[in-house]
Amino acid sequence: MSQNPGLSVSELTCERDERCLFRSLAFSLNSGEILQITGPNGSGKTTLMRVVAGLSLDFTGEVFWRGQPVADVRPEFHAALLYMGHLLGVKSTMTAEENLRWAMGLHRNDLSREEIWSALEKVKLAGFEDIPCYQLSAGQNRRVALARLFLARQPLWILDEPFTAIDKQGVAELEQLLVDHAKSGGMVMMTTHHEMSLNYDGFHQLVLGGGV
Amino acid sequence: MKWTYFHRMASPKWFYDFSGKILPWVGVLALVLVAGGLTWGLLFTQPDYLQGNSYRIIFLHVPSASLAMTVYVGLAVAASIGFIWKIKLADMAVSCLAPIGASFCALALVTGAIWGKPTWGTWWVWDARLTSMLILLFLYFGLIALREAFDSRETASRACAILAMVGVVNIPIIKYSVEWWNTLHQGSTIRITEESTMAMEMLIPLLMSIAGFYLFCLFVFLLRIRAEILSREQRTKWVRHLLGANS
Amino acid sequence: MSLSAGLGVILKRDLQLAFRNRGDLINPLVFFLLVASLFPLGVGPSSDVLLIMGGGVVWVSALLANLLAMDSLFRSDYEDGSLEQLMLSPTPLWMVAMTKVLAHWLVTGLPITLLAPVIAVMFGLPSQALPAVVMTLLLGTPMLSLIGAIGAGLTVGLRKGGILLSLLTLPLYIPVLILGTGAIDAAVNELPWHAHLMWQGVLVVLGVTFAPLAIGASLRVSVSG
Numbered sequence: 001m002s003q004n005p006g007l008s009v010s011e012l013t014c015e016r017d018e019r020c021l022f023r024s025l026a027f028s029l030n031s032g033e034i035l036q037i038t039g040p041n042g043s044g045k046t047t048l049m050r051v052v053a054g055l056s057l058d059f060t061g062e063v064f065w066r067g068q069p070v071a072d073v074r075p076e077f078h079a080a081l082l083y084m085g086h087l088l089g090v091k092s093t094m095t096a097e098e099n100l101r102w103a104m105g106l107h108r109n110d111l112s113r114e115e116i117w118s119a120l121e122k123v124k125l126a127g128f129e130d131i132p133c134y135q136l137s138a139g140q141n142r143r144v145a146l147a148r149l150f151l152a153r154q155p156l157w158i159l160d161e162p163f164t165a166i167d168k169q170g171v172a173e174l175e176q177l178l179v180d181h182a183k184s185g186g187m188v189m190m191t192t193h194h195e196m197s198l199n200y201d202g203f204h205q206l207v208l209g210g211g212v
Numbered sequence: 213m214k215w216t217y218f219h220r221m222a223s224p225k226w227f228y229d230f231s232g233k234i235l236p237w238v239g240v241l242a243l244v245l246v247a248g249g250l251t252w253g254l255l256f257t258q259p260d261y262l263q264g265n266s267y268r269i270i271f272l273h274v275p276s277a278s279l280a281m282t283v284y285v286g287l288a289v290a291a292s293i294g295f296i297w298k299i300k301l302a303d304m305a306v307s308c309l310a311p312i313g314a315s316f317c318a319l320a321l322v323t324g325a326i327w328g329k330p331t332w333g334t335w336w337v338w339d340a341r342l343t344s345m346l347i348l349l350f351l352y353f354g355l356i357a358l359r360e361a362f363d364s365r366e367t368a369s370r371a372c373a374i375l376a377m378v379g380v381v382n383i384p385i386i387k388y389s390v391e392w393w394n395t396l397h398q399g400s401t402i403r404i405t406e407e408s409t410m411a412m413e414m415l416i417p418l419l420m421s422i423a424g425f426y427l428f429c430l431f432v433f434l435l436r437i438r439a440e441i442l443s444r445e446q447r448t449k450w451v452r453h454l455l456g457a458n459s
Numbered sequence: 460m461s462l463s464a465g466l467g468v469i470l471k472r473d474l475q476l477a478f479r480n481r482g483d484l485i486n487p488l489v490f491f492l493l494v495a496s497l498f499p500l501g502v503g504p505s506s507d508v509l510l511i512m513g514g515g516v517v518w519v520s521a522l523l524a525n526l527l528a529m530d531s532l533f534r535s536d537y538e539d540g541s542l543e544q545l546m547l548s549p550t551p552l553w554m555v556a557m558t559k560v561l562a563h564w565l566v567t568g569l570p571i572t573l574l575a576p577v578i579a580v581m582f583g584l585p586s587q588a589l590p591a592v593v594m595t596l597l598l599g600t601p602m603l604s605l606i607g608a609i610g611a612g613l614t615v616g617l618r619k620g621g622i623l624l625s626l627l628t629l630p631l632y633i634p635v636l637i638l639g640t641g642a643i644d645a646a647v648n649e650l651p652w653h654a655h656l657m658w659q660g661v662l663v664v665l666g667v668t669f670a671p672l673a674i675g676a677s678l679r680v681s682v683s684g
Contacts, residue, residue, distance in 0.1 A: 016366060018447055050683075055543055057683040058366055079549040087540025093479050094472075105468035106548035350630040357626055361617050367684035371613045374677050375627060378609055381669065382631050385662070389634035396641060 005030045005067070006187050007052070007156060012061035014047055021047055022208055025061070031155070032202045034178055034188040039208030045191045046086065048208065049160045052189065053083045079107065082154040084162060088145040092134035096125055096144045099133060104151050111151065119150035124170070139165040149177060157181065159190040222299045224441045225450050231434045238431045245424030253417035266330040269323050271418060275425035277320035277341070280348055281383075283313030283429065287355075288380035291373035303369040304444065306376065307359060308436040312429060314352035320345050340394035344387050351379045365444075465550040466558045473562035476535075483531060487567050488574055491524035495578045506583050513582030514592070514643030518636055520578070521571050521596055522603060526625055526632075528567040529607035532559065533615040533678065542615075542682060552675035557667075560601075560608045560674070568600030584647060591646035595639040598659040605670035606631045612677030616684045635662060 008028035014021040021044030029035050037045045050056035052063055054070060054077070063070045065077040090099050100116050120129055123143040133141055142165050149157070157178075163171050171194060178188050179200050196203070253271035260267040287309040294302030324342045325335045336342070355372055362368035445451045477484055498516045502508055536542040545555050572593060579592045610628040614620035642655035 016364065053547060055546065055682055057370070057679065075549050075551065078547050081547060083543065083547050085540060085543055087538075087543060089540040089544040091472075091476065091535075091539060091541060093476060098472075098475075102468060102472045103544055106465055106544060106550070109464040109468070347630050347633060350626075354627040354630065357623055358613065361614070361619075361623055362684065364684060367616070367680060370680040370683075371677065374609070374673060374680065375613060378631070378673050382634070385634045386630070389637045393637045393641065396644075 006065070007189070008064045008067075009052065010062050010064070012048075012051065012059060012063070014044060014051060014056075014059045016047075016058045027206055029156075029187050029189055031185045031187060032182050034182050034190070034198065034200065034203045036196055036203070036205045037189070037191045037208060038205055043208040045208060046160055049083075049158055049189065049191065050085070053081065053085075053158050054078075055083075055085075080154050081156050081158065082107075082148065082152045083158045084145060084148070085160045088141060090133050090141050090144050093132055095130050095132055096120055096136070096147075097129045099144055100147055100151065103145075103148055108153060115151060116147075119147040120144075122150050123147045139167075142166065143170075146174070149174075149181075155186045157186065157188045157190070159188065161191055161193070163192050163194045222297075222301050224301055224304070224445050225448075227301055228438060228441050231438055235431070235434050235438075238427055238434065242424055242427035242431050245420050246428060247424075249417045249419075249421030249424050253414070253421060257413055257417065263331060266327055269327045271421045273320055273323040273327060274418060275422045276316045276323065277345060278422060279425055279429050280313055280317035280320050280345065282426075283309055283316060284348065284351070284376075284383065285380060287313060288376045291376035294369065295373035295377070300444070301441075303373070304437055304440045305433075306369065306372060308433055308440055310352055310355045310359070310372075312432055312436070314349060314356065316425075316429070317345060317349045317352055321349065338394070340391045343394070344390045347386055347390070348383070351383075355379070462550055462554065465548060466554060469545070469550075469555060469558045470562050473559060474565065477562070477566040483528075484566055484570075487524045487528040488570055490527055491520050491571055491574060492578065494520040494523055495581070499582075509582045510584065510647070513579060513584045514588070514640045514647065516582060517575050517578050517592060517643070518595075518599075518639045521575060521600065522629075522632055522636060524571055525568060525600060525603045526607060526628060528563070529604070529611045529628070530614075530621050530624055532563050532608055532611045533681075534611075534620075537615045537681065542678065546678065546682060552678065553671035556608065556612075556674040556678065557671045560604050560671075563608075564601050564604045568596075568604055572596040572600055584643075587649065588643055588646040591643045591652050594656060595642045595659060598656065598663055599635050599639045602635045602659070602663055602666050603632060605666040605674075606635075608674045609670060609677055612674050612681060614681075615678070616681040635659070638662070 005028040008026075010026045012025040013023045025048070027035070037048060039045055047056060047058075051059045054063075054074070065073055065080070070077050089103060091102075094102070097113075097116055097120070100119065101111060104111050104116075117126075117129055120126060123146050125140060125143055125147070128136065128140065133144060136144070146162065146166075163174065166174065175196065175198060178190075179198060182188060182200065182202050250271055254268050257268070259265050287306055290302045290305040290309065293299055294306060321342065324339075324345065328337055328339075328342075329335055355375055358375055359368045359372050362371060442451055442455075446455075495516055498512060499509060502512070533542060536545065545559075546552055548555065575592050575596050576589045579589055584592070607624075607628050610624045610631075611620075613627065614624045617623065638655050638659045642652040642659070645652040645655065
């Protein structure tokens, strides 16, 4: 473990309405690593992701970003974080391009049209740039959200079930993208029901037991 | 030193034990003071030269109106403690206090209306105090309804804490604006309490009654929060032990 | 990345969305006109009565129209996950909340304010009262939006938020209403109304200072829920 890990959590306990999801969890995620959270349904995978991202308040313990409590460095942490949950954050009345421009515009303001178009091309949405998202299928909507990964400069990615509604070839490409991101110094924390076939040294798994 | 004391008080078990010890004393004292104050005030004081016997309702109205206000402030203080330091006991206090405050608020409104009939000849006048009390009742209803609306207890308590804090900031603004509105739209009316001239023989039973009502409120609060503690902590060892020992 | 750029992105999108769902833009205005025209039907067309009621009716209708529009402030962002993205952006949440309220006010409160003199004239308010109508609403409707946004934030996670939202919000609207109608009454009676306006200004300063924090906190609670 390095001296100053990217993300680390200690003594993380989530208890909600008298139900304990996980207790005294500790792990760290360093630059170049991919961490897959696994466990049966209802073991708190999504909750853990939301706690780490700072969306869920139902926890005790501490989340650290670069050695400091996240609560003290929230703007820096958010600037370094790309989060994709079950809800995509894709607005149905806006086009694919507008959606991407907005989502990335919250993080960076130097986005060119060519970049957006090439990101959409990479998720096989070339030709759909100007179509309102309510006309796209569920899988296409998800790919609009995934196109953010090609534009992101944030080092830490927290992805909850990113492979849902993506075909086999798309999954393989996405896995490659995650590995490339890690290799270039990024960090990925994710959940998935897919068998991950990663030949990568920085790939770890964390198993949550069904209600300790 | 002080912090350990603070944390001990915040522990539901400690509070349950402690409140169990003082509960009977609070109850007896409340009964004595309320009974004494009301008997004295209702039966053994002179009628008011202006309002006759109808003024006697102040022995009920003033304590309930004062409590309705105090309980909201107490509730907001508990809410902020619970919200900032995440102390469960404080949230239990918030959830117990809202219905108590609402009841006293309703009592103040009803007694105000009953007093209004012989005094103004009508059950309801848009008097500044009664109107403020009515708005306070709406604030209580909002709190109770918001808590009911959530499935998750944790979310409900956080949401209610925010609403209570927003409410308590607004109460003085509401109060002053209503008073100002009242002076703007109608001339001076007879107030339910005349601040300046209150005879000593009225004041003492009134103070007794106020003290009694406050203790009664504390008594009801302790009863409710003890029940709430047992219900929320039913899975802990000490509650199981306690219930096992009693049955 | 500058803060204002991030806020600009949020403001621009919210305005764009509002102009795409034109119904959401027009409905509160129609509602405003409709509620106001119910009063003469309810109390009779006598011009004396209408003159006395006029200021109050304009304000109560504006208040209800604002409340009606409030429920949609965060709802679609909550449902499609945009709110999560907003909360995780580097911009502080209270600034995000402020920007969203501003965008919402531009498409609801401002049009209501501009339409209000029409209703005031229909109730026979004298012309010297019209500036008071516009000015009090110009200062008052942002305040209504700020207070309403706290309630909207608290109820956004609930499926049946609408009626609860009004229960939570309406009592808190009362001081704004009293000051607004007080100023119009004074203007109708040819009395000075600057003092009312200044008190409204005080409320706005208080609101702008504290409400965004409360809105941010309530959004955190709802998203966590």
